[in-house]
Amino acid sequence: MxxxxxxxxxxxxxxxxxxxxxxxxxxxxxxxxxxxxxxxxxxxxxxxxxxxxxxxxxxxRKSSSMIGVLVPDISSPFFGTFVKGVQQVAQHEKMIPLIFSANRDPELEQSYLSQMISRSIDGLIIASVTMTTATIDRLIGSRDIPYILFDKNYAQRGTRVLTDDYRGGSLAAQYLVDLGHQRLVVLRPQQQSENFTQRMKGFYDTLEKNGIHLDQERDVVIEPLSRPGGYAATDAVLKSDATAVFAGNDDMAIGLLRGLAEHGVKVPQQLSVIGYDDIYMDEYVSPRLTTVRQPILDLGTGAAKLLLSKIHDEHAAEQVRRFPVELVVRDSTAAPRAEKMIKFD
Missing domain, CATH: 1.10.260.40 (lambda repressor-like DNA-binding domains)
Known part of the structure; x- marks a missing residue:
């Protein structure tokens, strides 16, 4: 044949x-x-x-033993590690994960979600900045498909996993203050998800408690939440008189490190840089990046386990599982020194 x-x-x-x-x-x-x-x-x-x-x-007459996983950007080291955690649980349970990366496009997110639902999958793990539970429920319709939400929107209802972003931002701010930094710059994206807003609020509130006020026009640089975004922020950072930078995530911090190196700025001797997430690349850049660690792999395994519990028990109560964050000190931060960064006008 x-x-x-x-x-x-x-x-x-x-x-x-x-x-x-x-x-x-x-x-x-x-x-x-x-x-x-x-x-x-x-x-x-x-x-x-x-x-x-x-x-x-x-x-x-059996279920397909498949779970759908929708993430904003699979090329991101953060979501790559998150998916790895999901895969570990799925493999152990003989489930097949279908991974969809929507490139942070709301229309593509809805399209992919509809495609996953049409494949008679057993459950969904959804990481989306824009998609609400109302939208998800509308797309699922009368189908009895359990789903788990990842921590982008604190206002969501239903079972979800998240971390304490407010505390994470606070840890970063207090650490820089304790080192002696008084002039700081923040890198953040234009559009902020709820978890990112909480991260920034924790940072700002802690600075205020220590008598440090950030001017939103002068001290906040807005660029995409990516390595190119961090690199693009270099000029604005160089024009400031900051001694430390808090980047909204590690990708931005790594992009900034490259930009600073190209201008001959020594980190941390002339400028301290701290990121957020603790992606695997932090150990391999120079200097190694200080950051706030989210347990990314655990978030993936936790989401998958919660989903499986809902698949196996349709009457399982909705849960919110919170994961801790912690400060990881490496080589990109130090106390401010007499050696000033050259200020570019």
Whole structure:
């Protein structure tokens, strides 16, 4: 046979029904004769038959054993690690994760979510800045599909995982203040999700408690939440008289480190830089990046475990699982020194 062999081909060659072949191939053929079982298995091996997953699900009236995972940007080290955590749990539970990366496009997010729902998956893990529970429920409709939300929007209802972003921002601010920094610059995106807003609020509030006020025009640089965004912020940072920079995430911080290096600015001797997330790249840039650690892998495994509990128990109560954050001090921060950064006008 030149074309792909189907279960119907095996059934026809064996002289039995499709259901008989399906049950034998799935270890449920004990009620059939040994001769029939051997004939089916021999034909499977002879023609290299591989079961079609969707057809198998329909024949056996079983769920597809798939979970859908929607993230803003799979190329981000943060979401790459998050998905790795989901995959670890899925592999252990013999589930297949379908990963969709929407490139931070709200329309694409809804399109991908609709596609996942149409594939009769068992559950969803959704990380979205813009998608509300009302939108998700509308797309799911009458289908009974459990889902877990990732921490982008604190106002969401339903089961979700999140971290204490307010405390994370506060930890970063207090650490810089304790080092002796009084003049600081913040890098942040134009559009802020709720968790990012909380992160910034924790930072600003803690500075205020220590008698330090940031001017939103002078001390806040707005660029995309990415390495190119951090790199693009370099000129604005160089024009300031700051001794320390708090970048909204590690990607921005790493982009800024490159920009500063190209201008001959020594970190942390002339300028301290602190990020947020603790992505794996922090250990491999120079200087190694001080940051606020989110347990990214644990967030992924936690989301997957919560989803599985909802899949296995449709009456499971809604949960909000919070994960701790912590300061990780490396080489990119130090007390302000007499050696000033050259100020560019």
């Amino acid at each position: 030149g074309k792909k062999v189907t279960i119907r081909d095996i059934a026809r060659l064996a002289g039995v029904s499709v259901t008989t072949v399906s049950q034998i191939l799935n270890g449920k053929g004990a009620r059939f004769s040994k001769e029939t079982q051997k004939r089916v298995l021999k034909l499977r091996d002879q023609y290299g038959y591989v079961p079609d997953f969707n057809a198998r699900s329909l024949i056996l």
